[in-house]
Amino acid sequence: MGIQIDLDKCVGCGDCVPVCPFGLLEIVDDKVQLKEGCTLCGACQEACGYEAILIEAVSEVEAVSDSHQGxxxxxxxxxxxxxxxxxxxxxxxxxxxxxxxxxxxxxxxxxxxxxxxxxxxxxxxxxxxxxxxxxxxxxxxxxxxxxxxxxxxxxxxxxxxxxxxxxxxxxxxxxxxxxxxxxxxxxxxxxxxxxxxxxxxxxxxxxxxxxxxxxxxxxxxxxxxxxxxxxxxxxxxxxxxxxxxxxxxxESITSKTKLLNFVEDLTETVKIEEADIIVSGGRGLGKAENFQLLRELASVMGAAVGASRAVVDEGWIPYSHQVGQTGKTVCPKLYIACGISGAVQHLAGMQTSDIIVAINDNPNAPIFEVATFGIVGDLFKVVPMLTEKLKNQ
Amino acid sequence: MNVIVCLKQVPGTAQVKIDPETNTLIREGIENVINPFDTYALEEGVRLKERFGGKVTAMSMGPPQAEGALREAVSLGADEAILLSDKAFAGADTWATAYTLASAVNKLGQYDIIICGRQTLDGDTGQVGPELSEMLEVPFVAYVSRIEEIADGQMRVQRMVEEGHEVIEAPLPTVITVVKEINVPRLPSLRGIVKSKSAVIPVWTVPDLGVDQSRVGLAGSFTKVIKVFFPQRVCQGEIFQGELGNQVECLMGKLKDAGLV
CATH class of the missing domain: 3.40.50.620 (HUPs)
Structure with a gap:
């Protein structure tokens, strides 16, 4: 049970080292060594051309019944x-x-x-x-x-x-x-x-x-x-x-818990999980009041307003607007990220959007790595310009 | 009020970076921490103890170094801590993890409430809490943002759903998972730190739990990871150049072409 490295077979080629997603393998004295924390994912076993890595599982020998269909x-x-x-x-x-x-x-x-x-x-x-x-x-x-x-x-x-x-x-x-x-x-x-x-x-x-x-x-x-x-x-x-x-x-089913009440979150005009367009704001907005800029842009586009975790934690906007790993996963046709740097946790919730527009004054912000279109500039200038142009067309 | 808090030690992945040369996670300098979501579970457990008396037991399944997370839990107010650690537990999926935890809960005996974080930072599944509740045959409420009241063997809680929040009543004992909105975790007290240093943390293994070895760890897992890879970020975006007004004009053109405005 577990992972075993056959040091006689290991030639120290190092092919397994880069494939470990957790960076746990290293070559010491021409042989591979494993650090603590292995999850037995098997990536190294696949990469080893010398059958030196063995992951043994006591596999359950149980034929899957063919009666399961559909x-x-x-x-x-x-x-x-x-x-x-x-x-x-x-x-x-x-x-x-x-x-x-x-x-x-x-x-x-x-x-x-x-x-x-x-x-x-x-x-x-x-x-x-x-x-x-x-x-x-x-x-x-x-x-x-x-x-x-x-x-x-x-x-x-x-x-x-x-x-x-x-x-x-x-x-x-x-x-x-x-x-x-x-x-x-x-x-x-x-x-x-x-x-x-x-x-x-x-x-x-x-x-x-x-x-x-x-x-x-x-x-x-x-x-x-x-x-x-x-x-x-x-x-x-x-x-x-x-x-x-x-x-x-x-009668045959027992319910242990009871729903006493439901209170709807009324701050959303357009729900982000259903929206085709989302205008989303992050710390770059500076303060809660500045979400108004995004609400104006959202309203001319018929868009929903999203937010990064950072600003939800600051209390600038309720949790129901949060996009990301611990918020909502969204996949709109258009996602406009304003003043969002693009932490992986945020990207996890929106990177499958059809078109991503990033507006940020930091050209090195990771959000530009997933953006379809980017404007490096001050969102307090860009967003009102965009709103104005949309109103006038 | 006897509270069990389940927690997991995870790499503090907030600062995780990928080494562009080897395409692996850079682990140097990344400390192992209590899964951030579990810190809210622990804090809520400690608050329940302060309100109703009783004790808080922190429980974790993991490699020997997970003891560090349990010591930290003691410094944050847990009265006791138990580490479930055995080579046979390695590679467990959520079912095998829940089964192992359930066996330990049963060995521990009487409890009123089990609190888990909503999900872990690494595995991210959020499945262990609900699976644990079914194995213990007790009620389950997910995403609890507030414990309103506990009286006469019933608890009333608020929980978050996409559309707002619900008020749910459940009889004790019960399993809940909590969200970060529920509280602000405290910092360790000086007394807690002193206590954590000398705390005796028992380690329970397969024989201690009396579980079947084929039901735990990789062997007891129904799901199996067959491939692990890094998502390819196709970075072919267009960064507009020139005067800001022109850039906005360019963007408008692109959005019009896509039929979005």
Missing amino acids: IWVFAEQRNGKLKGVAYELLAKGRELANTLQTDLSAVCFGHGIDEVNRLIAHGADKVYMVDSPDLAINQEDLYAQQLIELIRQHKPEIVLAGATSLGRAFIPRVAAILKTGLTADCTGLDIDTENRLLRQTRPTFGGNIMATIICQTKRPQMSTVRPRVFKKNEPDEKRKGQIIKVDFNR
């Missing part, structure tokens, strides 16, 4: 309205299902959701709809148990859900009970067709490192996926599919 997407809704991530997952799910030559199903819990047909138009072959007044609000306890029951009954091979606050809270509970692997916050999914395995790619270390993860021995393979990472397909109204109504058996 791809499921958890179609999250709030207040009866399906979230965008449901459609994004259906687009990706469709692609995966076609590769695997299997069915794509959406699973939806809620009450009185009138857009259920849209799930079919966006790619689902089947929709499992559990409709009950008890499910109108997002009750994680009920959701977890209901989803476990359906998965046990229908045995899908892959289950995808949005990495939203709901998904990230209740999907791990489902995986824990089903005793299966779950990969959080994926940004890439594809199929190893030879082994019928889902390859799940996700950022770690705040976006500094990407890891590709598989779940070999257990089914279903489960992932949560960041919203706005995949693009939704255009709906095809002629698509045929089946809506399967599932009875909700409230």
